[in-house]
Amino acid sequence: MPAVAAAGLAAALFLAPSNAVPPTGGGPPTGGGSTAVVPSLVPSTAGSPSATAVARKPVPPLAAAPTAVSIAAADLNVRVLPLTPTADDLASESLVPPLTLDAYWLTSYGVPGAGSANTTYIVGHSWDGRDAPFNRLSDESLVGKAVTVTTAKGALKYVVDSVTTHDKNTLKDSDIWNVVPNRVVLISCYTEDPWGKNVVVTASPAP
Structure with a gap:
């Protein structure tokens, strides 16, 4: 994958080779990664009031291009552009990525939702010397x-699994580029070493 860097900003991202991660092939509206959650039926008991009751797990929306991402704990709420x-x-x-405060979805990889086939990568700039959403x-x-x-x-719900740092020149070799359906990975620059390291936040679908 390519790296993300910018003068005056702290956002450098090193991408894994394109042949290391299969494209979704479905385009922004339909591509993507994970397996749909199949509704589960609660066994019925003859004669009980719940004999016809059916408990269903919610089925997540079908995979589609991300348009916004938010993490309340980080006071982050930004639109996502392709x-x-x-x-x-x-x-x-x-x-x-473009030098804005927006987030950017890497279209060559996955999209989030039911039927996703790969990880969704969302990148953005941390800014040196000023507050910005991805700094957090x-x-x-x-x-x-x-x-x-x-x-x-x-809307799709995820939970943060890990927050790690990587040297910018070795991020392309990281296992974050492994194909994991419906995983979400956010990448920016690590604020304590914005020119030398990336911060990587991984998240999995909420239970």
């Missing part, structure tokens, strides 16, 4: 906190 790595990005294994990802206390990813199909 970003397709160029041939040069993939060749150099580095990528610089550099916080290990976010583990266990809720993440909401919004798509055109609905």
Whole structure:
């Protein structure tokens, strides 16, 4: 994957090679990763009032391109725009998102929701010398906190599994690029070493 870096900003992301992670092939509205949750029936007991009762687990919305991401514990609530790595990005294994406060979804990989086939990667800039939403990802206390990813199909709930740091020049070799359906990975620069390290927040669907 390409790296994310920018002058005056702290956002450098190193991408894994494009052939290391299969594309979703479905395009922004329909591609994606995990397996749908199949409703489970509660066994009925003859003669009991609950004999016809059916308990169903909620089925998450179908996989679709993310349009917003929020983490209340980090006071982060931003829109998500599509970003397709160029041939040069993939060749150099580095990528610089647009210099805004928005988040960017890497369209070459997964989309979130039922039927997803890969990890969803969302990147954004941390800013050096000013407050910015992605600055607040550099916080290990976010583990266990809720993440909401919004798509055109609905809202999806996730829980933060880990907050880790990686050297920018080795992030492309990290296992964060392994294919994990319906996992969400947010990447920015680590605020304590914005030019040398990335912070990576991974999240899995909420139980």
